[in-house]
Amino acid sequence: MTGKRKRYSAEFKAKVALEAIRGELTVSQLVAKHGVHQTLINAWKKQAIEGMAGVFSDKAEVAEASHQGEVEKLHAMIG
Numbered sequence: 001m002t003g004k005r006k007r008y009s010a011e012f013k014a015k016v017a018l019e020a021i022r023g024e025l026t027v028s029q030l031v032a033k034h035g036v037h038q039t040l041i042n043a044w045k046k047q048a049i050e051g052m053a054g055v056f057s058d059k060a061e062v063a064e065a066s067h068q069g070e071v072e073k074l075h076a077m078i079g
Contacts, residue, residue: 008036016041017048 016034019025020041027038034041 008040013044014048017044020045021048 012034016030016036019030020027025033027041030036030041031038
């Protein structure tokens with residue numbers, strides 16, 4: 001077998017994971033709808049659920065602030 005692996009965009013993964021989280025369709029129905037293996041859907045769903053906590057935490061704000069300071073420092077060095 002010399003096939004290439006499919007690469008899915010982050011938007012597609014998020015869309016499928018959100019559909020799985022909503023539970024309006026079963027995983028089997030999502031497999032048929034999107035043509036993605038059920039293991040991938042379950043993995044994306046798990047990643048989405050685990051990542052949600054980071055959205056609401058203060059750590060994300062601190063990381064963004066330090067990133068913004070670093071960008072300003074680099075802009076100052078450039079000119």
